[in-house]
Amino acid sequence: MNGEIRALLAKLGGLPVSIDTIDDNGDLYAAGLSSFASVQLMLGLEEAFDIEFPDHLLNRKSFASIAAIENTVKTILADREVA
Amino acid sequence: MDASATASEKNLKSRVNHVATVAAAYADEVDRDSRFPKEAVDAMKAERLLGIMIPEELGGEGLSISEIAELCSTLGQACASSAMIFAMHQIKTSSLVTHGNDADWHRNFMRRIAAEQLLLGSATTEAGIGGNLRNSICAIDAKDGRCFLEKDATVISYGVESDAILITSRSHKDAASSDQVMTVFLKDQYTIDKTHVWDTLGMRGTCSDGFMFRGEAPAEQVLPHPFAEIAAQSMLATAHLLWSSVWYGIALDAFTRAQNFVRAAARKAPGTQPPGLVQLAELSSQLQVIRSNIVGGLRSYEDACKDQDRLSSMGFAVAMNNVKIASSEMILPIINQAMRICGIMGYKNGTPYSLGRHLRDAHSAQLMISNDRILGNTSNMLLVHKQETSLLG
Numbered sequence: 001m002n003g004e005i006r007a008l009l010a011k012l013g014g015l016p017v018s019i020d021t022i023d024d025n026g027d028l029y030a031a032g033l034s035s036f037a038s039v040q041l042m043l044g045l046e047e048a049f050d051i052e053f054p055d056h057l058l059n060r061k062s063f064a065s066i067a068a069i070e071n072t073v074k075t076i077l078a079d080r081e082v083a
Numbered sequence: 084m085d086a087s088a089t090a091s092e093k094n095l096k097s098r099v100n101h102v103a104t105v106a107a108a109y110a111d112e113v114d115r116d117s118r119f120p121k122e123a124v125d126a127m128k129a130e131r132l133l134g135i136m137i138p139e140e141l142g143g144e145g146l147s148i149s150e151i152a153e154l155c156s157t158l159g160q161a162c163a164s165s166a167m168i169f170a171m172h173q174i175k176t177s178s179l180v181t182h183g184n185d186a187d188w189h190r191n192f193m194r195r196i197a198a199e200q201l202l203l204g205s206a207t208t209e210a211g212i213g214g215n216l217r218n219s220i221c222a223i224d225a226k227d228g229r230c231f232l233e234k235d236a237t238v239i240s241y242g243v244e245s246d247a248i249l250i251t252s253r254s255h256k257d258a259a260s261s262d263q264v265m266t267v268f269l270k271d272q273y274t275i276d277k278t279h280v281w282d283t284l285g286m287r288g289t290c291s292d293g294f295m296f297r298g299e300a301p302a303e304q305v306l307p308h309p310f311a312e313i314a315a316q317s318m319l320a321t322a323h324l325l326w327s328s329v330w331y332g333i334a335l336d337a338f339t340r341a342q343n344f345v346r347a348a349a350r351k352a353p354g355t356q357p358p359g360l361v362q363l364a365e366l367s368s369q370l371q372v373i374r375s376n377i378v379g380g381l382r383s384y385e386d387a388c389k390d391q392d393r394l395s396s397m398g399f400a401v402a403m404n405n406v407k408i409a410s411s412e413m414i415l416p417i418i419n420q421a422m423r424i425c426g427i428m429g430y431k432n433g434t435p436y437s438l439g440r441h442l443r444d445a446h447s448a449q450l451m452i453s454n455d456r457i458l459g460n461t462s463n464m465l466l467v468h469k470q471e472t473s474l475l476g
Contacts, residue, residue, distance in 0.1 A: 032259025
């Protein structure tokens with residue numbers, strides 16, 4: 001999953017630096033992730049993982065780092081299995 | 084400190100009413116000459132209104148956003164420029180109260196604002212960024228405990244009159260354009276050279292000239308949180324709510340003038356229904372919608388303040404943007420309609436029913452903070468954010 005998220009970030013994140021220079025806990029906003037790009041990234045993640053972000057996870061914290069995104073996606077996938 | 088004690092014993096309403104009376108007396112002159120409403124701001128200082136949002140333990144009065152919105156609306160009915168200056172000062176204060184409370188320097192600075200009634204200016208826009216305050220070109224340069232900043236600020240509201248300026252920049256010279264910080268510079272720590280003159284249709288007294296800003300200060304004056312957080316968690320919400328309250332004040336005063344006009348006509352011809360009476364009823368309904376919109380927004384903000392996740396969520400950002408869009412769009416038809424009711428007496432300057440200043444000031448609501456830009460941001464979020472389906476939430 002980490003690799004897929006990185007690939008989506010590289011494609012949609014509009015970051016001024018290479019994704020390889022950002023570690024899993026690196027602050028994506030400090031790296032240049034704009035609010036426009038973060039929405040594009042969310043749409044990409046929804047498509048790639050066949051999920052839908054619930055409103056309570058649409059906040060800055062969910063997308064602050066690659067690890068946070070991974071965590072958010074896993075939470076949604078887990079909730080879906082329970083439901 | 085005695086002055087502060089005496090002031091806080093006085094009823095808040097009578098304090099703001101005093102400022103509003105002073106502001107109203109000079110409003111036409113301030114507008115005509117495009118000059119800073121010094122008398123009104125001096126009155127705000129005398130009534131100790133500039134430190135009113137600062138927590139009590141730091142010498143302020145810890146007023147809530149709703150209480151401050153009420154003051155903005157009262158002042159908006161008297162002089163929109165004075166009200167806007169008051170609102171902008173409070174928006175800057177909210178950044179300190181929310182994001183500077185854990186830093187010694189900023190806590191001391193808040194004490195000084197309350198004690199000395201310092202006026203805070205703002206420099207968030209810059210040549211070359213196209214008005215998007217979440218992007219900076221200039222970068223702060225911190226070394227050996229000092230920080231330096233040079234910014235081509237296209238607008239610094241009442242820049243000449245400010246006692247301190249809160250200014251955004253990139254966080255360091257290699258930072259991405261959205262990786263920003265906000266820094267407090269005190270008046271004796273910067274120079275500003277005027278580059279643009281504020282000669283506008285309305286809000287003329289805010290004197291939002293453009294300046295080349297050059298500052299040097301101890302590095303601890305940089306606010307210890309990313310500007311992205313400051314913008315999302317305090318600035319955008321307080322700005323939309325307090326500006327909207329100012330605009331509501333303008334519309335309310337236009338309505339009041341129209342109502343006075345109709346009442347005067349009714350007194351002259353008792354027993355007949357004066358022209359404009361039905362239109363007045365329509366206006367009353369529209370005014371109520373704006374008011375409910377702002378009050379609903381204030382409640383949402385106060386609820387969200389208890390929950391950091393909610394505060395930085397998309398749903399909240401969409402809601403606050405919508406408050407601003409609706410209030411700024413709805414006031415112009417109200418003022419237009421009020422002018423139809425007052426007729427030539429509203430169109431002419433210098434009558435008790437004059438509405439030219441209201442109409443010009445109110446146009447700023449859509450333009451000074453571009454609705455098209457805000458709608459663009461909201462529409463982006465609506466690609467993933469879903470509309471609330473319950474009435475009460």
